[in-house]
Amino acid sequence: MADDSSSPKATEIKLSDDPFANGDALVLKPKKKKAKEKSLQYGKAKTHKKMKTSKKESMDFEDSGDRRLQLDVKEELKEDPDFVVHGKGKKRKRKTDHTDGPSSTSEAPLLKKKKKVVKDEGQMNLATEKKKKKEAKDKVKKEEGDRPVSVKKKSKEEIEAARALKLKKKEEEEKQRWRWWEEEKYEHGIKWKFLEHKGPYFPPEYQPLPDDVKFYYNGKAVKLNPPAEEGALFFAQMLDHEYTTKEVFRNNFFRDWRKEMTLEEKQLITDLNKCDFGELLVMHKQRVEARKNMSKEEKQVIKEANQKIVEEYGFCVLDHHRERIGNFKIEPPALFRGRGDHPKQGMLKKRIQPEDVIINCSKDSHIPEPPAGHRWKEVRHDNTVTWLASWTENVQGSCKYVMLNANSKLKGEKDWEKYEVARRLKSCVDAIRAQYLEDLKSKQMGTRQRAVALYFIDKLALRAGNEKEEGETADTVGCCSLRVEHITLHDTLDGQKFVVEFDFLGKDCIRYYNKVPVIKRVFKDLKLFVEKKQGGDDFFDRLNTQLLNKHLSSLMAGLTAKVFRTYNASITLQQQLQKLTNKTDNMAEKLLSYNRANRAVAILCNHQRAPPKTFDQSMANLQAKIDSRKEQLALAKKELKQAKKDGKGSSDNKLLTLVEKKKKAVQRCEEQLLRMEVQATDREENKQIALSTSKLNYLDPRISVAWCKNIEVPLDKIYNKTLRDKFAWAIDMTENDFVF
DNA sequence: CGGCGCACTTAGGAGCTGCAGG
DNA sequence: CCTGCAGCTCCTAAGTGCGCCG
Numbered sequence A: 001m002a003d004d005s006s007s008p009k010a011t012e013i014k015l016s017d018d019p020f021a022n023g024d025a026l027v028l029k030p031k032k033k034k035a036k037e038k039s040l041q042y043g044k045a046k047t048h049k050k051m052k053t054s055k056k057e058s059m060d061f062e063d064s065g066d067r068r069l070q071l072d073v074k075e076e077l078k079e080d081p082d083f084v085v086h087g088k089g090k091k092r093k094r095k096t097d098h099t100d101g102p103s104s105t106s107e108a109p110l111l112k113k114k115k116k117v118v119k120d121e122g123q124m125n126l127a128t129e130k131k132k133k134k135e136a137k138d139k140v141k142k143e144e145g146d147r148p149v150s151v152k153k154k155s156k157e158e159i160e161a162a163r164a165l166k167l168k169k170k171e172e173e174e175k176q177r178w179r180w181w182e183e184e185k186y187e188h189g190i191k192w193k194f195l196e197h198k199g200p201y202f203p204p205e206y207q208p209l210p211d212d213v214k215f216y217y218n219g220k221a222v223k224l225n226p227p228a229e230e231g232a233l234f235f236a237q238m239l240d241h242e243y244t245t246k247e248v249f250r251n252n253f254f255r256d257w258r259k260e261m262t263l264e265e266k267q268l269i270t271d272l273n274k275c276d277f278g279e280l281l282v283m284h285k286q287r288v289e290a291r292k293n294m295s296k297e298e299k300q301v302i303k304e305a306n307q308k309i310v311e312e313y314g315f316c317v318l319d320h321h322r323e324r325i326g327n328f329k330i331e332p333p334a335l336f337r338g339r340g341d342h343p344k345q346g347m348l349k350k351r352i353q354p355e356d357v358i359i360n361c362s363k364d365s366h367i368p369e370p371p372a373g374h375r376w377k378e379v380r381h382d383n384t385v386t387w388l389a390s391w392t393e394n395v396q397g398s399c400k401y402v403m404l405n406a407n408s409k410l411k412g413e414k415d416w417e418k419y420e421v422a423r424r425l426k427s428c429v430d431a432i433r434a435q436y437l438e439d440l441k442s443k444q445m446g447t448r449q450r451a452v453a454l455y456f457i458d459k460l461a462l463r464a465g466n467e468k469e470e471g472e473t474a475d476t477v478g479c480c481s482l483r484v485e486h487i488t489l490h491d492t493l494d495g496q497k498f499v500v501e502f503d504f505l506g507k508d509c510i511r512y513y514n515k516v517p518v519i520k521r522v523f524k525d526l527k528l529f530v531e532k533k534q535g536g537d538d539f540f541d542r543l544n545t546q547l548l549n550k551h552l553s554s555l556m557a558g559l560t561a562k563v564f565r566t567y568n569a570s571i572t573l574q575q576q577l578q579k580l581t582n583k584t585d586n587m588a589e590k591l592l593s594y595n596r597a598n599r600a601v602a603i604l605c606n607h608q609r610a611p612p613k614t615f616d617q618s619m620a621n622l623q624a625k626i627d628s629r630k631e632q633l634a635l636a637k638k639e640l641k642q643a644k645k646d647g648k649g650s651s652d653n654k655l656l657t658l659v660e661k662k663k664k665a666v667q668r669c670e671e672q673l674l675r676m677e678v679q680a681t682d683r684e685e686n687k688q689i690a691l692s693t694s695k696l697n698y699l700d701p702r703i704s705v706a707w708c709k710n711i712e713v714p715l716d717k718i719y720n721k722t723l724r725d726k727f728a729w730a731i732d733m734t735e736n737d738f739v740f
Numbered sequence B: 001c002g003g004c005g006c007a008c009t010t011a012g013g014a015g016c017t018g019c020a021g022g
Numbered sequence C: 001c002c003t004g005c006a007g008c009t010c011c012t013a014a015g016t017g018c019g020c021c022g
Helices: A011-017 A066-079 A116-123 A126-146 A156-176 A226-237 A247-259 A263-268 A278-292 A296-313 A409-439 A445-460 A520-530 A545-555 A561-580 A587-604 A615-647 A653-685 A692-697 A701-711 A721-726 A728-733
Strands: A215-217 A220-222 A315-318 A321-324 A358-360 A378-380 A389-392 A399-402 A487-493 A496-505 A511-517
Touching: A215 A278, A226 A247, A226 A278, A296 A315, A321 A409, A409 A445, A409 A545, A409 A561, A409 A721, A409 A728, A445 A511, A445 A520, A445 A545, A445 A561, A487 A520, A496 A520, A545 A561, A561 A587, A561 A701, A587 A653, A587 A692, A587 A701, A615 A653, A692 A721, A701 A728, A721 A728
Parallel strands: A358 A378
Antiparallel strands: A215 A220, A315 A321, A358 A389, A389 A399, A487 A496, A496 A511
16 A cells, blocks of 8 residues: 555655656646556546445555544544643743754755746746637637527527526626736736725624513523623524533633623623523524525515625725625624634624724725724725735634635736646655655754655645644644644554554644554654653654745745645646546546545545535435436336337337337436446545535646546536636636646 | 734635425 | 425635744
8 A cells, every 4th residue: 555656645655756757748638548557546447336435445544444434533532631632831832943944055956046937937928828718718609509409398499598698698707807817917015006995894783682582590581781682692593502512612602791791780690501591592593494484585685685785895996807805794793613622612703893994995096985983993005915904803813804706816816826836846846855855864853853744744735733822722733733642653553564643633623644654764753753752742843834934945936835735736636637537438437537536635635524414314315216216227128128029020110219219218227327326426435525625725727627628528517606717717728738 | 033913825614595306 | 396405605713924023
């Protein structure tokens, strides 16, 4: 397993045989897959029937699907004193090792000229790009025109009209789209020249409870003043959630809630356990129910009202173009829901007033009006930042921003740049790997630790792991903040040598569990690092993310720890797609292959999700459908046989057409069955894996676009509307021969 | 030169909705 | 025509990394 070179993670063995090692040599062609590729971790790419899933696909470092169990264990973990080790009473801050900064100069040649490179690559050949995209677009249009109209029984004309309208709208939209990627970039640091907007949208004021809904304390009805009452309602609404059973949540809530009470109320209400929110909860449920049961017309009215709000507040004008704002609504007050064991869960997140909000826009724009009777905290005109409004949130004291939608120029350009940086890493990753392998032997402890950390980041796609203030957030770690207790070293394990077992909570308290064979030198270093340390001690005591990133930026301009995640994710997708897909596959198989390639990335990046609540049920339903279809197929086959028999020797046309008909029926049945089986496989494999995060944030869209073009899969089979909007730049500029 | 705050990306879950399939 | 649920949108928390300041 360990030496499976097809693994996206098996970097140390790949240093020399990386198929992409010499840059552009390799072109992603729609041809057959190479016959002699080593079998990849996902097992059979081809056997669509009976893909028995899960076990086979485990990645090389992963111990037979262990990661799959993680979510189930999450709860237990919280109670397990051996796992959750709390810090030791102070901020986790480290002394830095001064003796071996990233001063080494030998890497210098790696960096070449920066900035320029990105720019040139980005802007290159505007003319040809333009031409090509034009052709591509024409082609699309033609194909759409040729497609036969779906033949439903209903009024064909209506359908036709609707279709035409849709197409027209699409064209319209396309015409309106700002093709910013064809324009010159602004000078460094300038984000816009003109910005105008209406300011954020504030949530509605609190509406006091009707008189017949009462809160009780100690059995007696108490009418609370509105702010306290609002707090009570927040808590009541969450009563069915397990949050409200947690001690920390309850204590935090109660403390903050009391701050909203009048002196009298405060004196009376001293014990949360004596509070009865029952009627509030009932009312809440009734309201939810009522909303659900609204008539179509009522719903339509609400929908239209919302659209009006979006129309008014949801857009801004940025450099002559109307752009969608991502989050124009101020976050309404609520109880803070931190993830995992968050020390601040249950605290009251206060209502934001215009007086808390800073507005950012052009001086010469129409300055947004604050709501009547209010003022803004400040109006500034800073075109070196991308936000339109900001405020400070009271629970964590952090800043919140109103920013543009992902399909905007500002976001898109940054995204494009991100992938270009990752592509530049591709061209020098071999040298960087060689360097850190060398550094594993350094005399400087700091350098060694840096090398090992890089090895993990590169091979396992770990996050950088910034320091966190203790007591402010849940106890989670990344690479640099790993502690001794998160790692177990096995000289041998299950027949493999030098196995490192990781078990820690990462971002969003998602558990990372993995058993990884490492090279001997790394293993030796790891042993060295843990000497004389306790479980709660930092694993890399001479390293932090600043040091690491400083070193990385000396190797390549713009290189930081997170670039490795982007790079390894994208390169993995590209490699897997090439291995898994066949042009001769049918559509369902192609899509399964795409999902599997996507899945390889999601597993690498540890993107998990809670299994859908209805997973087992819906799986069983699907299986039932498959079974009944199988019966149908058997029946159809029998009928075909019969028809053939009857028709043999006869020249009766009726009989012959009957045979043909039956043949078709069998075929159709088979196709449907296959499609369902593929779907079942896909769904099963995806039980606890979230594909969306990597699709949205890590996979260079040009890889997917080129794949679609090459293998003749319509793009909307893999990208929904949002994704197509976000990646419009890539869809527009990518040719079949794109190589990441 | 390290600590901190700001700006921006990445993340999973809740809740809604539209449509496939009965 | 109804309904269940997959897939989407929305929401906001939780990361990364940079640059400023003392």
